[in-house]
Amino acid sequence: MLNSCSTFRQHTRRNFLRIGGASLCGIGLLDLLRSQCQAAGGSSKAKQMIVCWLAGGPPHTDMFDMKPDSPSDYKGEFQPIASNLDGLQVCELMPKLAKQADKYTIIRSVTTMNKPGDHSRAPMYWLTGNPRLPSGTEKYPMYGSVISKLKPGPAELPTFTVLGKIDHHINNSIAGSFLGPAFNPFIFDPLAAKDDIAKMLSPQMELPAFTKNAELLKSLDKRLRGQDAADPLIAGLDQYQQTAFDMLRSPKLRAALDLSKEKPETIARYKQNHLDKTRYPSGDPLHFLLSRRLIEAGVPIVHFSLGYWDWHGENFVAGRQQIPMFDSGLSALLEDLEERGLLETTIVLALGEMGRKPKCGTDKNAGRDHWDYAQFVLAAGGGFKRGCIVGATDKLGEQVTDNFYKIESFGRTLYHLLGIDADAAFPAQSGRPIRLIAEDAPLIKEALI
Secondary structure, X not given: OHHHOHHHHOOOHHHHHHHHHHHOOOOOHHHHHHHHHHHHHOOOOOXXXXXXXXXXXXXXXXXXXXXXXOOHHHHOOOOEEEOOOOOOEEEOOOXXXXXXXXXXXXXXXXXXXXXXXXXXXXXXXXXXOOOOOOOOOOOOOOHHHHXXXXXXXXXXXXXXXXXOOOEOXXXXXXXXXXXXXXXXXXXXXXXXXXXXXXXXXOOOOOHHHHOOOHHHHHHHHHHHHOOOOOOXXXXXXXXXXXXXXXXXXXXXXXXXXXXXXXXXXXHHHHHOOOOOOOOOOOOOOHHHHHHHHHHHHOOOEEEEEOOOOOOOOOHHHHHHHHHHHHHHHHHHHHHHHHHOOOHHHEEEEEEOOOEEOOOOOOOOOOOOOEEOOOOOEEEEOOOEOOOXXXXXXXXXXXXXXXXXXXXXXXXXXXXXXXOOOOOOEEEOOOOOEEEOOOOOOOOOHHHEO
């Protein structure tokens, strides 16, 4: 029975009027409720997800798809080392992840195939599973926004948290979607001294003082209204604001963000190899630790952008600074999630919007340009296989030669593991029903348990 679905009971009179209007555009009330019930009712192997976004495009042939036998103007300066997975060599700058290769899958055969590499298009494609553009296409939602609508987390915690910014090129412009602003991510940076939301979430700020701090409240209201870029057809900004204020009053969220509760040696393990000054912005590996604490607290989706990987010059100088930091932070996260029994139910992703051009030259300041035809995705936990390699590239690392998949397959695979029906349809700004993943595409079954 459709009325046994919890989503049926969540519809207000206003929503029913909207749905009635939508039926004139080709989608009926029963169709919409049925798709929402299907989307919300599936079983899932993954209950939570962490996305470590490597904005700009990490160099695949310098990290997880090394080509030591390629010509000198391709292979670069870094040497491969053996991992604990037969057939996988990784960069010498990632010794910790080399020892944990039996925990994750490396996918080498999913790519946007954009031409040329486009920093505005590619992140939107990867993070929604659809070829969304900054303008001119439907505002497909990020995965976390869909979870916020269909499988929200505990009331006292944000369902979809972004630490800092979503991406360095498009910033947070992808946050809004046709689901409405009520399902936008809750964006703040506990590590940024100037972040007004983070100030309110500081464990040192007493809750009674929270409601009295007029200046912070004014600043917060401005920040929240800045999120109102989406057409509020489904849910309004007021709901988003109320949710945000509830989060700021949450002792559970404050406790999760309180790094003083961690042992100094734990913080040192995450921050090992982190440099204050780098060739490019390196990000902060404590976002890995904050992500772990938020997952432990019960937050379903955490996203953070770790530094800036758009290396066009001094590629190997930048790599020697940033890759070891990535190695320490991600390996510590995987270890801790495993130790706490959370890795089986938590997807951990590390990827960027593209790879880097395999041919880099032999100059002292050699760099790798954009390359959308090959890259890597590291996926662990939540139903992804342990110790697995999916796909392959040619001997130079330029083109996929085995098991090519489109981004739509990646998106459908994530929804499958999270127990969401990727074919569920919702009314977009045009009023017509749009599926969560618009294009039919197969799951990446080789990567799944």
